[in-house]
Amino acid sequence: MPTRRDLLWALAGATGAVVIGAAGRRVLDAAAHVRASRDGRVAGSPDYGAGNTHAPYGHGAEPPTRLGPHALDAATIPPPPVRGAVARTLTITQRPVEVAQGVTMDAWTFDGAVPGPVLRITEGETLTLTVRNLTAHPHNLHAHGAHAPGQDGWEPIPAGGTRTYVLVPRPYGLYPYHCDLVPGAAHLGRGLHGLLIVDPPAGRAPATERTLVLGGFDADGDGRSERFGWNGVAGFFARHPLKVRRGERVRLYVANLVVDEPVATFHLHANTFGVIRSGTGMTPGEITDVAAMTVGERAILEMRFDEPGRYMFHPHQGRMAEAGAMGWIAVE
Numbered sequence: 001m002p003t004r005r006d007l008l009w010a011l012a013g014a015t016g017a018v019v020i021g022a023a024g025r026r027v028l029d030a031a032a033h034v035r036a037s038r039d040g041r042v043a044g045s046p047d048y049g050a051g052n053t054h055a056p057y058g059h060g061a062e063p064p065t066r067l068g069p070h071a072l073d074a075a076t077i078p079p080p081p082v083r084g085a086v087a088r089t090l091t092i093t094q095r096p097v098e099v100a101q102g103v104t105m106d107a108w109t110f111d112g113a114v115p116g117p118v119l120r121i122t123e124g125e126t127l128t129l130t131v132r133n134l135t136a137h138p139h140n141l142h143a144h145g146a147h148a149p150g151q152d153g154w155e156p157i158p159a160g161g162t163r164t165y166v167l168v169p170r171p172y173g174l175y176p177y178h179c180d181l182v183p184g185a186a187h188l189g190r191g192l193h194g195l196l197i198v199d200p201p202a203g204r205a206p207a208t209e210r211t212l213v214l215g216g217f218d219a220d221g222d223g224r225s226e227r228f229g230w231n232g233v234a235g236f237f238a239r240h241p242l243k244v245r246r247g248e249r250v251r252l253y254v255a256n257l258v259v260d261e262p263v264a265t266f267h268l269h270a271n272t273f274g275v276i277r278s279g280t281g282m283t284p285g286e287i288t289d290v291a292a293m294t295v296g297e298r299a300i301l302e303m304r305f306d307e308p309g310r311y312m313f314h315p316h317q318g319r320m321a322e323a324g325a326m327g328w329i330a331v332e
């Protein structure tokens, strides 16, 4: 017995054939997509049963098979808080990065990775960043937040050049850093972005901390992302869930750096979280299960999980979730 939804899809398929225009094509695409996904099952996802006719989120993109469960630890587990001044050298290179199984992006990277390394400093301390541009194109490193305008990083570093930025980042919070040259889809979007955590001088309460940067991957160079993912790989956290323990405080540093969509959300299933917008406070301003962020926005999300199990997370924008940005938090 077909369900009402099956009938609607059948109707969409039948009428879509005579509809001219983008809306009609989207209906056709969606109907074809759902038909193609039937019986599809994602490794590591719950068994939805033989009667499943509509695949769950996460069926749209698989991570490269060579990536094991710890492949993204450097991007996902932030360094612990540090006291004192911090000096880092970041090297910009051009290299192919496999952003999904069988999908390679000709990326520009900070230190070879997309996103770049998580930088961390305590408010009031001096951050010295030396940036070497080893590519054949000009780039730069611009950090968000307040700092001396002469250190803002909007000026190009020429091919082969080096520039040192001296920042005293304030106020405490969560900031993106990125190449600020245009077009943004080619510079920020092709991988030149990362997170800067500025800790409050008194520190935050102990927690299991994770960083999650939402990115869009334009592998074919048409200016439009075909895949999406957290920390540089589509589908990774659907295959390899974030793991936390029941009852502990979990603190997620989350940023949206998808340049070709106006807004993305972080949506968590089966639980709620507190939102500290931009990370510039100590206590959450709201309790919710959907936090919206436009391009470059970020938030600290704090939560506890009372029950073991798998908790799904994804942007509530279906295009992103279905193309790689769905993941799981596994609570033990």
Ligand SMILES: [Cu+2]
Residues within 6 Å of the ligand: 108, 138, 139, 140, 179, 180, 181, 186, 187, 188, 192
């Ligand atoms: Cu650039």
